[in-house]
Amino acid sequence: MLADRYDLSLSTASAAARDAYVRGCDLALTLYPGAVEAFDRAIAADPGFALAYAGKAQVLMREGNVVAARAAQAEAKDLAPGIPPREASHIAFFDLVFAGRTDAAIAALHAHLSAWPRDALVLASAANPNGLIGASGRIGQKHQISVLMDSLAPHYGDDFWFLAYHALALAEDGQLAAARPKIERSVAANPNNAHGAHGFAHVCYESGELDTARAYLSSWLTTYPRNGFFHGHLSWHLSLCELQAGNWAEALRLYRDAIALDRHSGGPQQKMSDAAAFLWRSELAGHPRDAAAWRAMYEYANSALSRPGNGLADLHVILAQAVMGDDAALDVRTNQMEDLAREGRYPSGSYLPALSRGFAAFEQGDFSAAIDALGPLAGESERIGGSRAQHDLIEFTLLKAYLDANRLEEARCLLSARRPGASGVPVTGFAAVH
Numbered sequence: 001m002l003a004d005r006y007d008l009s010l011s012t013a014s015a016a017a018r019d020a021y022v023r024g025c026d027l028a029l030t031l032y033p034g035a036v037e038a039f040d041r042a043i044a045a046d047p048g049f050a051l052a053y054a055g056k057a058q059v060l061m062r063e064g065n066v067v068a069a070r071a072a073q074a075e076a077k078d079l080a081p082g083i084p085p086r087e088a089s090h091i092a093f094f095d096l097v098f099a100g101r102t103d104a105a106i107a108a109l110h111a112h113l114s115a116w117p118r119d120a121l122v123l124a125s126a127a128n129p130n131g132l133i134g135a136s137g138r139i140g141q142k143h144q145i146s147v148l149m150d151s152l153a154p155h156y157g158d159d160f161w162f163l164a165y166h167a168l169a170l171a172e173d174g175q176l177a178a179a180r181p182k183i184e185r186s187v188a189a190n191p192n193n194a195h196g197a198h199g200f201a202h203v204c205y206e207s208g209e210l211d212t213a214r215a216y217l218s219s220w221l222t223t224y225p226r227n228g229f230f231h232g233h234l235s236w237h238l239s240l241c242e243l244q245a246g247n248w249a250e251a252l253r254l255y256r257d258a259i260a261l262d263r264h265s266g267g268p269q270q271k272m273s274d275a276a277a278f279l280w281r282s283e284l285a286g287h288p289r290d291a292a293a294w295r296a297m298y299e300y301a302n303s304a305l306s307r308p309g310n311g312l313a314d315l316h317v318i319l320a321q322a323v324m325g326d327d328a329a330l331d332v333r334t335n336q337m338e339d340l341a342r343e344g345r346y347p348s349g350s351y352l353p354a355l356s357r358g359f360a361a362f363e364q365g366d367f368s369a370a371i372d373a374l375g376p377l378a379g380e381s382e383r384i385g386g387s388r389a390q391h392d393l394i395e396f397t398l399l400k401a402y403l404d405a406n407r408l409e410e411a412r413c414l415l416s417a418r419r420p421g422a423s424g425v426p427v428t429g430f431a432a433v434h
Contacts, residue, residue, distance in 0.1 A: 006118040010051065011083050017046035021055065028059050029124055029161050031194035031229045035059045050079035054091050058121060061098065062229065064267030064304075073098055086116050093122055102136050102347055109133075113148075117155040120162070127165050128195075129172055135311060135385035137347025142382055146173035160189035160196065168199040171206050172388055174419060179203050191220070194230040201237040205389050205423050214241040232264035236274040240389065243285050243426045251282070260293065261300055268304040269313035272297070273386070276316035277393055280323075284396050286428035289323075298324045308337045311348040311384030315394075318356045322363040330356055348383040355394070362397055367405035374398040378414070388419070396427050403429040 001009045002018040004025060010018055024038030036059050042052035053076035060069035076091045083091075089112050096105035109126050112119065126132040127149055133141050146169040149162075156162035167183035170176070183203050187196045197220045204213035217238040224231055235258035242251035255278050257263060264271040276297050283289055298320040308314045314337065321330045334353045340346035341353075358373030375398065381391035395414070402411035411433045415425070425434075 012046045012049045014046040017042045033227050050076045129387040142172045145169045160186045164196040164199040171203045210241045232266045272313050273316045276319045285426040294323045312386040322359045351383045367401040370401040
């Protein structure tokens with residue numbers, strides 16, 4: 001029987017379908033372009049190959065093409081009766097993910113990986129900061145991911161893809177000494193892996209090694225395709241290095257070249273998060289507001305992300321609404337999130353509605369009200385998913401509110417609780433309490 005790169009048997013008798021499927025998986029896991037086309041070749045070679053439809057669905061969903069993703073997943077489900085248990089479980093798991101049934105999907109994830117620990121596409125959907133577990137709304141999920149990856153490590157050995165994911169999970173859990181050798185082995189084994197570059201950037205960020213990250217990303221991005229899904233996001237990581245180094249001109253060049261809406265290579269949620277975060281963090285660092293860029297973000301949110309769904313993306317929609325002073329839209333979105341939370345359909349619960357009030361107050365210059373809203377939420381940012389680097393936006397905003405309210409002792413306390421070793425704090429006025 002034919003098998004994939006992880007020695008899992010495949011229910012196709014076509015070598016061409018197998019080869020195309022394996023190629024699609026490799027491209028999907030490394031975030032290089034062409035995965036959908038490879039899965040389409042597998043389908044053309046064997047129209048009854050259910051896993052090829054499921055693989056295609058995963059990539060389309062990541063890219064924000066929800067309608068096409070659901071159609072491909074439906075094809076996979078239609079073909080599922082009679083296929084082997086591993087493939088049936090694989091498809092059923094993604095059906096739960098696509099339906100937003102987070103708790104059931106997490107239970108199915110653990111059951112599936114207990115039986116088939118080397119099903120990398122399933123693991124990939126859960127083991128990153130924005131994946132199934134990361135977006136579960138659970139406090140402690142970063143540690144849960146690192147424990148999961150530790151448990152699976154014996155099944156993967158020195159596989160470059162697993163090492164990159166494992167390293168990122170460890171870095172997000174504060175285990176930097178364990179993360180460093182893994183990410184170095186990963187990028188050495190296969191430099192053509194956007195998740196490897198991403199993991200390296202995070203390890204450097206959490207270790208305060210911005211010069212190392214700048215050198216690595218500046219070089220690595222020159223060979224990564226512009227339409228690679230992570231080109232915009234990795235450019236965002238590089239822009240943080242430039243902001244911290246005080247290189248505003250280069251940071252702005254990166255934004256205009258690869259992070260702005262019309263230049264970003266990712267899906268709608270990633271575009272919203274990266275571009276809005278750059279604009280907001282730039283202002284915290286003392287750089288001028290780009291009103292036109294904020295209006296573009298606001299209009300994009302209204303069209304592409306009109307209703308809440310993903311906590312990290314919703315955070316950045318809130319920023320755009322606050323900057324534009326659209327209190328009515330902010331109230332509507334807050335109410336929608338609260339309604340979903342009451343129905344058990346919004347994993348982060350009341351966190352983002354409370355956060356939105358803090359950002360609105362900050363934008364209006366009411367720093368005491370911003371502190372009242374944001375202060376009690378400190379330490380809960382993992383509830384919205386995303387990385388610690390992304391959560392720093394929230395911490396830096398609270399810090400700036402303390403500084404502008406002249407509450408310097410509270411600012412010092414906030415900084416003293418900051419995770420050790422993490423990158424610097426590009427916030428104007430920071431020197432007063434450093």
